Amino acid sequence: MGADAASRNPSSRALVLAGGGVTGIAWELGVLHGLAGGGVDLRDADLVIGTSAGSAVGAQVCSGAPLTDLYARQRSEDHQEIPAEFDLEQMMEAFADLFGPAAGTDEVRVFTGGYSRVATSPVVNVTAPPPPPPVQLTPNVTTATAGSPVTVTLTNGPGGPTDWIALAASGAANNNYLQWVYVGSGVTSRDWTVTMPAAAGTYEFRLFLNNGYTRAATSAAITVTP
Numbered sequence: 001m002g003a004d005a006a007s008r009n010p011s012s013r014a015l016v017l018a019g020g021g022v023t024g025i026a027w028e029l030g031v032l033h034g035l036a037g038g039g040v041d042l043r044d045a046d047l048v049i050g051t052s053a054g055s056a057v058g059a060q061v062c063s064g065a066p067l068t069d070l071y072a073r074q075r076s077e078d079h080q081e082i083p084a085e086f087d088l089e090q091m092m093e094a095f096a097d098l099f100g101p102a103a104g105t106d107e108v109r110v111f112t113g114g115y116s117r118v119a120t121s122p123v124v125n126v127t128a129p130p131p132p133p134p135v136q137l138t139p140n141v142t143t144a145t146a147g148s149p150v151t152v153t154l155t156n157g158p159g160g161p162t163d164w165i166a167l168a169a170s171g172a173a174n175n176n177y178l179q180w181v182y183v184g185s186g187v188t189s190r191d192w193t194v195t196m197p198a199a200a201g202t203y204e205f206r207l208f209l210n211n212g213y214t215r216a217a218t219s220a221a222i223t224v225t226p
Contacts, residue, residue, distance in 0.1 A: 015045035015061070017054025023113045024053035026074045032061065033071035043067070103128040132156070137165070137205045137219035144196050146224050151193040152205040154183060154217075161185035162211040167194050170202040170221050174213040177206070196224050 017028055032042055043061055050058030060070050091108060108121040133156045140151045157163060166177035179194050196203065205219040 012046040013044070014047040014049055015042050015058070017048070017050035017057050019052030019054055021053055021112060025056050028054065028057045029060070029067070029070050029074050032057075033067045036067050041067075135207060135217040137207055137217045139205060139219050139222050141222065142220055143223045143225065146196060146198045146200060146226055148196055149193050150196050150222060151191050152219055153189070153191050154207065155189050157183055157188040157190075157207065158209065158216065159183075159186045159188045160210055163207065163209050163216075164211070165192055166206050166208065167203060168206055170204050174206070174208070174215060178203075183207070196222070200224050200226050 018024065020027065035042060048058045048062055050056070061067075103126055105123050105125055107123050109117055110119040112118050135157055136153075136155045138153045138155070140153070144150050152165065154165065160183075163183045164180050165183060166180040168174075168177040178197060181192055183190060192205075202221045202223050204221050206215055207217040208214060209216050
């Protein structure tokens with residue numbers, strides 16, 4: 001009888017099978033086998049409903065295979081199941097990628113039937129990754145004549161799409177600059193050549209993030225002479 005027909009017939013009977021992992025499969029098949037042996041064959045139900053492990057049991061029950069065979073298969077040590085094998089190091093690397101590089105000691109635990117622990121891996125020591133290299137702005141000279149070209153080299157930049165480099169007088173406010181350029185999206189290293197101002201003094205290059213005034217790096221001062 002189909003699900004729609006069963007729902008319209010108040011005398012219909014349903015077999016509802018819950019979850020429980022591999023333990024649930026064995027337990028439910030054992031109960032069904034025991035009840036059938038006592039004269040109560042639940043396979044006569046009009047509707048079979050299962051969730052998780054119960055769906056696996058329901059599929060076997062509806063296959064037409066005798067309950068004695070299904071029960072015997074659960075008790076048999078001769079099976080064709082694929083053995084559980086895993087690379088512990090590879091698994092811990094996957095966990096580290098998932099949960100972040102938190103330093104400490106970790107272990108993998110296998111549970112069955114709730115919180116019954118059946119296996120524990122060796123302890124794995126997780127160390128924090130080294131800090132990223134510092135962002136640097138390096139001018140090719142520290143002394144230049146007015147109006148001469150100076151090249152600054154950015155290394156280890158964040159690569160933000162709206163990060164920018166500015167040339168400013170040393171000591172000037174962040175929003176007070178003379179020239180500027182976008183670094184470029186995804187660009188972490190690049191050169192930028194500017195013509196130094198005509199006014200003598202000291203100047204510096206600055207890296208700002210995200211179209212704002214958060215300064216991420218400052219170059220060494222360049223002294224400009226007439």
